[in-house]
Amino acid sequence: xxxxxxxxxxxxxxxxxxxxxxxxxxxxxxxxxxxxxxxxxxxxxxxxxxxxxxxxxxxxxxxxxxxxxxxxxxxxxxxxxxxxxxxxxxxxxxxxxxx
Numbered sequence: 334x335x336x337x338x339x340x341x342x343x344x345x346x347x348x349x350x351x352x353x354x355x356x357x358x359x360x361x362x363x364x365x366x367x368x369x370x371x372x373x374x375x376x377x378x379x380x381x382x383x384x385x386x387x388x389x390x391x392x393x394x395x396x397x398x399x400x401x402x403x404x405x406x407x408x409x410x411x412x413x414x415x416x417x418x419x420x421x422x423x424x425x426x427x428x429x430x431x432x
Contacts, residue, residue: 359415
């Protein structure tokens with residue numbers, strides 16, 4: 334998968350993995366930012382997670398992986414992010430941290 338080539342972006346895969354667990358139209362950015370640390374490679378098995386990405390980090394990472402995403406505004410104009418294909422969703426649900 335192309336994400337192996339994006340290892341320098343520490344938040345790309347955790348954010349996409351978070352999207353894999355979204356339902357319906359997806360998750361808004363503020364929710365993704367709180368869920369993504371669960372899938373960060375530096376998260377400890379004890380449950381201690383890394384800090385949430387900053388808004389700028391999350392936006393930059395999502396822009397880098399925009400190809401994999403569908404963006405849908407809700408009735409208030411808040412953008413919800415979801416993965417573009419069910420096969421990718423299934424893959425990231427089973428392999429959220431790699432390969």
